[in-house]
Amino acid sequence: MKVGVVIKAQSPRAFWFRVFDNVEDRINVGTFVTLDNYESRVNGPILARVTRVIRHNYLVDDRVIAQLGSEDVINTFRDYGIDIQYIAQSTLARASIIGYRVGTRFSKPLKPPKPMDFVYLPTEGELSKLLRLDNGGVRLVIGSVRSLSIPAELDANKLVSHHCAILAATGGGKSWLAGVIVEELVLRAEIPIIIIDPHGEYSAMQVPKSSVDDAKYVASLVKVYVPGKVDTTSLDDYFKARFSVKRKYVRFGINPRSLSLRLMEGLLDHYYGLTDAQRRILEEAWQYMGMDNELTGLDEFLNDLEKSGGRVVKGYGNELALSTLLTKVKMLIENRPFFITRPGEFYGNEPIRLLDIKDLMEYGIHVLDLSGLDLVDQQALVALILNNIFRISSMRRDRLVFIVVEEAHNYAPSVGSSLSTSALIKIAREGRKFGVGLCIISQRPSKVHPDVLSQCLTQVFKRIINPVDLRYVRNVVEFISDEDLWEVRVLNEDDALVTGLAVPMPLPVKVRDRLTEHGGVTPALIPRGNITRV
Numbered sequence: 001m002k003v004g005v006v007i008k009a010q011s012p013r014a015f016w017f018r019v020f021d022n023v024e025d026r027i028n029v030g031t032f033v034t035l036d037n038y039e040s041r042v043n044g045p046i047l048a049r050v051t052r053v054i055r056h057n058y059l060v061d062d063r064v065i066a067q068l069g070s071e072d073v074i075n076t077f078r079d080y081g082i083d084i085q086y087i088a089q090s091t092l093a094r095a096s097i098i099g100y101r102v103g104t105r106f107s108k109p110l111k112p113p114k115p116m117d118f119v120y121l122p123t124e125g126e127l128s129k130l131l132r133l134d135n136g137g138v139r140l141v142i143g144s145v146r147s148l149s150i151p152a153e154l155d156a157n158k159l160v161s162h163h164c165a166i167l168a169a170t171g172g173g174k175s176w177l178a179g180v181i182v183e184e185l186v187l188r189a190e191i192p193i194i195i196i197d198p199h200g201e202y203s204a205m206q207v208p209k210s211s212v213d214d215a216k217y218v219a220s221l222v223k224v225y226v227p228g229k230v231d232t233t234s235l236d237d238y239f240k241a242r243f244s245v246k247r248k249y250v251r252f253g254i255n256p257r258s259l260s261l262r263l264m265e266g267l268l269d270h271y272y273g274l275t276d277a278q279r280r281i282l283e284e285a286w287q288y289m290g291m292d293n294e295l296t297g298l299d300e301f302l303n304d305l306e307k308s309g310g311r312v313v314k315g316y317g318n319e320l321a322l323s324t325l326l327t328k329v330k331m332l333i334e335n336r337p338f339f340i341t342r343p344g345e346f347y348g349n350e351p352i353r354l355l356d357i358k359d360l361m362e363y364g365i366h367v368l369d370l371s372g373l374d375l376v377d378q379q380a381l382v383a384l385i386l387n388n389i390f391r392i393s394s395m396r397r398d399r400l401v402f403i404v405v406e407e408a409h410n411y412a413p414s415v416g417s418s419l420s421t422s423a424l425i426k427i428a429r430e431g432r433k434f435g436v437g438l439c440i441i442s443q444r445p446s447k448v449h450p451d452v453l454s455q456c457l458t459q460v461f462k463r464i465i466n467p468v469d470l471r472y473v474r475n476v477v478e479f480i481s482d483e484d485l486w487e488v489r490v491l492n493e494d495d496a497l498v499t500g501l502a503v504p505m506p507l508p509v510k511v512r513d514r515l516t517e518h519g520g521v522t523p524a525l526i527p528r529g530n531i532t533r534v
């Protein structure tokens, strides 16, 4: 169907067209249109996407505006039978050229279209042929192409191995969408997924939203881990009240011996401060002790530390430094809720199991609920887990693993340091080679370290309006244009825009419903009088 004619095309990347009056309501931001292929007779049409729509009325140009000083003037027009609003109005649209399909990719034309070339609205059938991802790999259907019933497909291999970012303002639907991606991935591929969950939201994925087989299957793959000695009563009660089932989880502990020197030093320094002498002793001691995951009891651990540190201690000052260091290490281990030093520790009547990273690398959805921890503890755990996953993956290199990091700005901030920044940067830069994929989620893209964000080669945007974030994304992200960013500002609530490697072109998506329950809620105000006061 013809929907307009090209009126201006100053580059092969975009053109303006006059929208025909009878189809005005069908041309919106995001609508796909086509042009006859003026470059290649053998390939199909040239696909373009509307990125702006403006309404123009030539009567309302500067010279005429000066005459529109009162209602009387308008009425005079009307008295002469001139409908001032419609007679001189036209709708103009700008479309960004995606290109014509050659195999699985799009080839961009080298010349712009000619003014007066017709612009067409493809049928759903034509469009789905153009949009399909037929590269034979695993595809994730995260919803439908906006305003159409065509499935919105992402290339799972590219999404996982070249990392992705989900970016939106708070409450924009990031974790809903992350849940959809996770559901799709486990339904279509045998991949372990690890979710770093600082708000305890993703436990809800244990609950199927319906009795559909896929929903029950995904829910059955969810395993929740909570740090050993964190009180989870309020979250468990909330879960029970909301979903009418008990939250299931395992309590995990970390052996302090398995920490890298950098993490142990970082935690000690943060909680108790370290002098230069204590730092030096710790460095030497850690070197002699080596990293180990065998549980030996706190006293034995401190003895080992004393013996190893004692090798370098000479003189009263250093002896004092060693003994205060031991006190600080003891306090750290006793007070951080995730450390265990002997097998068979319990929290209440719940056993605490030593975390084995290899368990997280088995097919399934592993939710690490860090909601009961201080930010620095969370960062230390994230660093420990990510470093170990990287180490194991770099040795076996035969399987993909996907790590979802919620609130990524807290774990790899763009300003200041954090214990987990280097682990995230390492995976962002080198994870692809060893099969470790990242999905970072953030409501403040400008606060995410550029070395992490820039490596996420697929971006899924929900609405963002903050100009600082938009500018940052433009500077850091490779595959995004000004036109795409303009659209990100006007997305509706359940719309997303996917750009980058996992899609053949920027794809506007209506995100599908969830198979499993969504944990995040925005509490609403309760009208006065509806609360029972005790």
Ligand SMILES: Nc1ncnc2c1ncn2[C@@H]1O[C@H](COP(=O)(O)OP(=O)(O)OP(=O)(O)O)[C@@H](O)[C@H]1O
Binding pocket: 168, 169, 170, 171, 172, 173, 174, 175, 176, 177, 443, 493, 494, 510, 511, 512, 513, 518, 520, 521, 522
């Ligand atoms: N595709 C969708 N379909 C239906 N409802 C949705 C969709 N996306 C989001 N929502 C609704 O929007 C609410 C907020 O979504 P979500 O919790 O994913 O936001 P968020 O961006 O992760 O928030 P925060 O910044 O607080 O982490 C959800 O509770 C859900 O009800």
